[in-house]
Amino acid sequence: MAKHQRRVVGGRYVSPVKLRRDDHLRTGTGRRTFLRAAVASSAAATGGLALGTIPASAAPPATSSGPRPSTPWQALDELAAGNRRWRTFHQQHPHESRSVRNALVSGQHPFAVILGCIDSRVPPELVFDQGLGDLLTVRSAGEVLDEAVLGSIAYGVLELEIPLILVLGHQSCGAVAAAVHADESGEQLPAHIQYLADQIRPAIDYSQHGDARVDSTVNRNAGLVRRRLAAEPDLAAKVAAGELAIVGARYELTSQLVHALD
Template identity: 70%
Template sequence: MNAESSVGAQPTASAPKRFALPSPARRALLRAGLTGAAAVGVSTALGAASASATPTTTSRNRPGTPDEALRELAVGNRRWRTFRQRHPHESPAVRQSLTSGQEPFAVVLGCIDSRVPPELVFDQGLGDLMTVRSAGEVLDEAVLGSVAYGVLELDIPLVMVLGHQSCGAVKAAVAADESGESLPAHIQYIADRIAPNIDRTKEGDARVDATIDANVRAVRAALAAEPDLAAKIATGELAVVGARYELSDQRVHRLA
């Protein structure tokens, strides 16, 4: 993962429409509601206690700053792409410790593509990452709320928007834009959200490839512009970064 771009640097691309985040009072209610709902669901189905937003007491040297979190992801990706995975934090002791709380150190907003599971490409384990996935990393209210929950309720110091080489959602959006034909059912919704980021200065495969990067940057910009997240960025508590995974060599690198 390249380090050329400063952590939390503001993007030059204009941000898409912003989504309103809940007030502090509503966030407190959200925390109580999510924790309670999880407890009911898990206890009913499995007879076990749920993992809440309360930090677990068995800390595993959790990265506490954006830079530390980025370094941990970079090291994990290096293990992945050199076939030296450790598959950490899967032991019975870790599983048991996580019943009392969780302390993920990064939110990864990635694509649904089956070839890019964040826990694998960063060689992380249970309780390490909060992953949110949508086709083409499309940002809507549910996705934004999920990212905001990780940052505002769990104090996660890093949000990474992770695009990838040969993204099918971007390919479909570009093809629909060029042909003028509508895509089936709800897939058109995805294409419509990606369409403003299409790089029309390129042609063919180069257009798709450039749009993958432009889409990541636009989603990153939209997240970084949210007032509650921006406030944390301003104090250095949070970084929101864009990155890309290359299927050809399994490398993750930052997008400036």
């Protein structure tokens, strides 16, 4: 995608200038707007979690040295702040001290579940500048859901009371590209890789062609996974109660920016 002068976001071309203007994870007003939109998107998917349940006048966002975020709003804000540190090379590498390691022996209290791809270029703890005990990371190629992934996410939400699930797609996803190319060629992929392609196939954007099809499918796939999670009864109940948000997002390898998806 780096070779294109325009990027495909949400199935439409957007110029680099427009993307910079739409940097939803900036600090300040832009970031707050992103957070409201992200939570609203989660609410729309499940019929719950009105914006009023996460007030705009909420306390200042937690920092890496502050208290654990306990609401969807606070969790999103901390991820936004961490991604900004990452992409501006101001990482804090928090929560790695001896005292933190000792404290974590007795238990963990992560504030977000990150469902991401296995791609080695997108490690959630680095992308969001978080440390030990901060994130419950669940990774599968192309964010594909199966019983193990669903159970892992449910454990984080129901047992650890995590208030946020972030489905993180990314630019140049090899799993998505393989699924698109196999669909176009009719090729049967080896071993269990075909299972991944079969799961991603419903997200393929046939309105696009070439690299644009792969790029748009990355977005559609993350959105489809988010909607499938939002349809899980136990998770939907948490969303309806204002205790959970399920958000789709995308990581850009070229800019290191994480931004929300529709």
